[in-house]
Amino acid sequence: MRQFYTALVFISVLISTNAFTQEYKRNNNWTIGYVPTIVFNFNSNLAFDTLLQVNGLSSGSCISDTTGELLFYSNGYVVANKYGYNIENGYNINCPIGTLYSDFLGGGGRFDQTSIILPKKGNQYYVFSTGISDSAYNNFFNNGINVGYDVLNYSIVDMDSNAGLGKVTVKNKILMQNQEYVNVALTAVRHGNGKDWWLVKADCLNHKYQSFLVKEDTIEGPYYHNITDTENYCAFYTQIYFSNDGTKFISDIYNHIVDSITYFDNNRVDVYDFDRCSGAFTFNNYYIVPQDTTSYPAYDFKAGICFSPNGKLLYLSNNYTIYQIDLEDTDKYNALFITGPDTSINYFPWYSTMACAPDGKLYIGNYNGIRPYMSYIDSPNVKGLGCHFVPQGLWQPYNSNLLQPPNMTNYGLGWNGLCSPLSIAEVDVSNDGFVVYPNPTHNKFHIITKTPNSKKEFYNSVGQLIFSSYSNEIDVSRYSKGVYYLKCGRYIRKLVVE
Numbered sequence: 001m002r003q004f005y006t007a008l009v010f011i012s013v014l015i016s017t018n019a020f021t022q023e024y025k026r027n028n029n030w031t032i033g034y035v036p037t038i039v040f041n042f043n044s045n046l047a048f049d050t051l052l053q054v055n056g057l058s059s060g061s062c063i064s065d066t067t068g069e070l071l072f073y074s075n076g077y078v079v080a081n082k083y084g085y086n087i088e089n090g091y092n093i094n095c096p097i098g099t100l101y102s103d104f105l106g107g108g109g110r111f112d113q114t115s116i117i118l119p120k121k122g123n124q125y126y127v128f129s130t131g132i133s134d135s136a137y138n139n140f141f142n143n144g145i146n147v148g149y150d151v152l153n154y155s156i157v158d159m160d161s162n163a164g165l166g167k168v169t170v171k172n173k174i175l176m177q178n179q180e181y182v183n184v185a186l187t188a189v190r191h192g193n194g195k196d197w198w199l200v201k202a203d204c205l206n207h208k209y210q211s212f213l214v215k216e217d218t219i220e221g222p223y224y225h226n227i228t229d230t231e232n233y234c235a236f237y238t239q240i241y242f243s244n245d246g247t248k249f250i251s252d253i254y255n256h257i258v259d260s261i262t263y264f265d266n267n268r269v270d271v272y273d274f275d276r277c278s279g280a281f282t283f284n285n286y287y288i289v290p291q292d293t294t295s296y297p298a299y300d301f302k303a304g305i306c307f308s309p310n311g312k313l314l315y316l317s318n319n320y321t322i323y324q325i326d327l328e329d330t331d332k333y334n335a336l337f338i339t340g341p342d343t344s345i346n347y348f349p350w351y352s353t354m355a356c357a358p359d360g361k362l363y364i365g366n367y368n369g370i371r372p373y374m375s376y377i378d379s380p381n382v383k384g385l386g387c388h389f390v391p392q393g394l395w396q397p398y399n400s401n402l403l404q405p406p407n408m409t410n411y412g413l414g415w416n417g418l419c420s421p422l423s424i425a426e427v428d429v430s431n432d433g434f435v436v437y438p439n440p441t442h443n444k445f446h447i448i449t450k451t452p453n454s455k456k457e458f459y460n461s462v463g464q465l466i467f468s469s470y471s472n473e474i475d476v477s478r479y480s481k482g483v484y485y486l487k488c489g490r491y492i493r494k495l496v497v498e
Contacts, residue, residue, distance in 0.1 A: 024412025051084030076114030098134025192276030194415030304353030342391035
């Protein structure tokens with residue numbers, strides 16, 4: 001039997017790959033802060049390092065390689081390598097229709113979702129950014145017409161160039177222009193096929209989301225998705241995010257007007273279900289947290305939103321408070337007060353945006369950046385006060401400008417088992433998972449697995465589940481000829497019915 005098993009493994013045409021077992025390490029470094037930028041290294045225990053170059057890249061995005069080593073980072077206008085130096089051709093990457101706004105910012109970015117980085121192929125990467133054309137800049141600063149951000153563009157970074165220090169090989173390619181985005185809200189999630197990406201841009205003034213299907217060599221779209229329910233005003237300070245598994249999407253882009261007063265950062269967050277195969281958004285619910293206008297020196301308006309790692313809870317930070325929302329509870333007002341200011345009001349810099357790190361903790365940025373501390377939530381998957389808010393629990397010695405966590409996606413998210421994988425080498429496959437023979441066949445597949453009573457799922461070529469079974473013999477004689485997929489645990493086999 002052992003010789004038979006070995007022979008079957010040897011002649012198998014399936015390709016073993018560990019692609020997605022290592023992709024998650026692309027999240028293992030965060031670049032945070034301003035002059036200098038600090039590296040949060042999560043490869044083992046959290047460690048800190050300051051970059052060699054005093055480079056003022058705040059409010060940025062970053063990415064590591066599949067070993068967990070930082071590759072490069074960006075604020076949407078400049079790309080810097082792991083040492084903090086601008087890479088070749090990496091300046092003014094967000095300026096396809098003029099540099100006035102970049103010049104005004106001094107080459108820096110101010111808002112946390114200005115850019116996002118997505119792997120392309122090999123050691124190449126897309127850097128997507130939202131910018132302002134010279135005409136929009138002049139309309140705002142000279143004519144008082146506020147159209148805000150109006151350009152979505154990308155550049156391509158090749159990290160094999162310059163002895164691994166990188167080079168921008170394609171620069172300022174326009175995806176959309178003459179838009180009325182107002183804000184920079186930009187995020188992404190891996191397509192359910194385990195290879196491509198959905199890039200999503202908020203177009204809240206027009207009550208839409210724009211999505212793009214980002215492939216290795218092409219970008220398709222835009223596809224438009226109408227916002228189900230909006231209020232009266234489009235927020236400037238805003239965020240959009242996907243859950244870790246990519247099945248939920250949240251947005252806090254809406255504001256409201258009461259008695260002619262605009263509450264510029266409404267305390268509402270909208271939740272959508274998301275189909276990673278089709279890219280479709282389905283409105284699910286919205287939630288409201290209290291907005292205190294009396295207890296603090298300024299209005300306690302919204303700062304950031306963040307999913308718990310398991311996607312069951314939602315955290316919303318205001319200037320002075322943090323709330324937890326139970327997404328399994330449809331009550332729109334179920335928000336639980338977690339904490340107020342983490343120090344005395346006179347020394348409190350306001351909470352900023354948040355993100356969950358690879359160590360499972362939720363880190364909270366500081367709006368004014370006047371101290372080398374960050375507060376965090378130790379157990380964000382725990383419902384209630386047991387999530388354990390730790391005031392000023394993280395300290396580093398390098399600077400006092402710890403601002404927003406970087407804008408990143410879950411790079412380790414793989415095939416969802418529903419969409420058709422593009423090839424058997426692009427999903428998580430291993431020869432020691434299970435063996436199917438004969439393959440091809442016209443009547444029955446026989447299965448050898450280390451766990452004989454495990455569940456087997458049989459999919460057609462477009463990723464639709466046909467049936468599931470615990471049997472080690474599958475009769476396919478009544479099915480049409482073609483390609484099918486068999487899933488057992490986390491392993492996948494490509495099958496051919498003749």
